[in-house]
Amino acid sequence: MSGRTRRGTMTPGFTLGMVIIWVLLWGDLSVANVLAGTALVVLMALLFPQPPPERGQHLRPLACLRFLGRFAVELVQASAQVTRAIFRFGREPSCAVVAVDLRSRSDLMLTLIALALSLVPGSVIIEVRRATGTLYVHSLDVSDQEGIERVRRQVRDLERRLVRAVGSTSDLRRVERS
Amino acid sequence: MTGALDAAAGVCLVLGSLLSLIAGVGLLRFPDTLTRMHAAAKPQVLGLLLVLVGLGLRLRDPADICMLVLIAAFQLLTVPVAAHMAGRAAYRTRRIRRDLLISDDLAGTQPPQNKPGL
Numbered sequence: 599m600s601g602r603t604r605r606g607t608m609t610p611g612f613t614l615g616m617v618i619i620w621v622l623l624w625g626d627l628s629v630a631n632v633l634a635g636t637a638l639v640v641l642m643a644l645l646f647p648q649p650p651p652e653r654g655q656h657l658r659p660l661a662c663l664r665f666l667g668r669f670a671v672e673l674v675q676a677s678a679q680v681t682r683a684i685f686r687f688g689r690e691p692s693c694a695v696v697a698v699d700l701r702s703r704s705d706l707m708l709t710l711i712a713l714a715l716s717l718v719p720g721s722v723i724i725e726v727r728r729a730t731g732t733l734y735v736h737s738l739d740v741s742d743q744e745g746i747e748r749v750r751r752q753v754r755d756l757e758r759r760l761v762r763a764v765g766s767t768s769d770l771r772r773v774e775r776s
Numbered sequence: 777m778t779g780a781l782d783a784a785a786g787v788c789l790v791l792g793s794l795l796s797l798i799a800g801v802g803l804l805r806f807p808d809t810l811t812r813m814h815a816a817a818k819p820q821v822l823g824l825l826l827v828l829v830g831l832g833l834r835l836r837d838p839a840d841i842c843m844l845v846l847i848a849a850f851q852l853l854t855v856p857v858a859a860h861m862a863g864r865a866a867y868r869t870r871r872i873r874r875d876l877l878i879s880d881d882l883a884g885t886q887p888p889q890n891k892p893g894l
Contacts, residue, residue, distance in 0.1 A: 619846065621842075622842040622843070622845065622846050623842075623843070623846060625838070625839025625840070625842045626839065673818070673821070673822055673825075674822065676818040676822075677795060677798075677818050677819040677822045679818075680798075680814050680815055680818045680819055681795075681798050681802075681819060683802075683806075683811075683814070684798060684801055684802040684805050684806070684815065685801075685805075690807050690876060691806070691807075691811055691876065692876065692878055693810065693811060693876050693877050693878070694877055694878050694879045694880070695867075695879070695880040695881055695882045695883075696879075696881055697881035697882065712856065712860065713852075713853065713856045713857070714856075715856075716817050716855070716856030716859050716860065717817060717818060717821060717852070717855075717856060719818075722810065722813045722814055722817060722859050722860070722863055723856070723859075723860045723863070724810065724860065724863040724864050724867050724882070725864055725867070725882055726860075734881060734882045736810045736813070736814075736863060738811060738814050740878060741878065742878070746878075746879060
């Protein structure tokens with residue numbers, strides 16, 4: 599356990615987030631509760647050191663709201679699409695596994711994109727190549743080459759919106775350039 | 777006011793249950809694991825979120841609502857991971873219906889070795 603690793607875990611943002619979860623779990627905002635939560639977070643960070651967080655992420659509130667709004671709409675659309683596929687009798691769904699190369703280079707973005715993709719229309723992640731930043735997406739209701747290209751466009755569109763919301767400046771440059 | 781909240785809660789609960797039912801039907805109707813993951817991830821999550829919103833509208837107690845928000849957040853974080861792991865295991869053990877796929881970019885690429893960091 600190196601000193602650097604320990605410091606990495608104990609960023610103010612991480613500590614604050616964990617304490618907020620602790621208080622929410624108890625459902626009771628009191629001084630004693632906050633202090634107990636903080637002590638527990640410090641103890642946990644010492645016992646279970648984590649890799650240092652990535653630097654350079656920016657939270658852009660307006661883009662975040664835009665992302666969340668669009669995400670909520672897509673969540674509903676995804677359920678509607680799957681429901682249609684479930685009750686379409688007589689024909690089995692036609693699917694495809696599509697490789698998509700991401701432009702952002704951070705683990706956090708890769709994780710967030712993979713999480714969000716499984717909840718928006720058409721896609722479930724089945725494999726991730728971290729070294730090349732490639733996602734393999736299983737897509738429902740794809741019947742031709744054009745559909746495959748559409749899946750690629752959708753994934754890259756989601757990436758752009760997510761990077762605009764929370765990505766680092768260098769990722770944002772890469773995403774906006776292409 | 778209370779009546780309107782209760783009515784909204786009722787609508788959310790019924791819609792949420794309906795979506796969960798649809799997800800269950802999907803698990804039975806879909807032909808292989810990969811397609812079933814779509815049913816397990818999407819209508820299931822939206823259904824649960826609606827049930828939680830319905831509960832929040834009915835309970836109206838800040839402490840309860842805190843707990844419901846946490847449940848929703850952890851569902852959104854864990855369900856995609858679960859779907860990913862199940863889909864990946866199914867693909868790697870070849871328990872999928874190849875005839876449903878019109879193209880497969882993953883075919884022929886070696887699964888990464890079990891090294892840390894991959």
